[in-house]
Amino acid sequence: MAPGANIGEKAAIFEAVHGSAPDIEGKNIANPCALLLAAAQMLDHLGMTEKGTAIRQGIRTVLETRRDMVTPDMGGTGTTNSFAQALVEYVQSH
Incomplete structure (x- = not known):
């Protein structure tokens, strides 16, 4: 759950800090x-x-x-x- 940011004078890059996890590719459990936290950092950076x-x-x-919606690595069944x-439902309702 670690977001990352590299912010320079003319550009900024926001990304997730983790490996590629090929063992779960295509399983819809990532x-x-x-x-998402990196995207939130980018939005903050953009004002x-x-x-x-x-x-x-x-x-x-x-x-x-919403444990039924959370991925298995976080203890959920989603x-x-x-x-x-x-x-999306949360953000749209707030």
């Missing part, structure tokens, strides 16, 4: 949190802090309340897609 905050709050809420859908 945890999307690091990539869209309210949107970045909404993503972070949504991730926290899904992790705390999929990458179900986590994303739960996050």
Whole structure:
């Protein structure tokens, strides 16, 4: 769940900090949190802090309340897609 950012004078790159995990490729069980948190960092960097905050709050809420939507590595029974859908529902409703 570690996001990363490389910010220079003329460019910035935001990414998830982890390996490629070829053992779970195509299984729809990858945890999307690091990539989503990197996206939130990018939004903050672009001055869209309210949107970045909404993503972070949504991730926290899904992790705390929607175990059926959370990927197995985080103790849930959900999929990458179900986590994303739960996050979208949270952000749209707030």
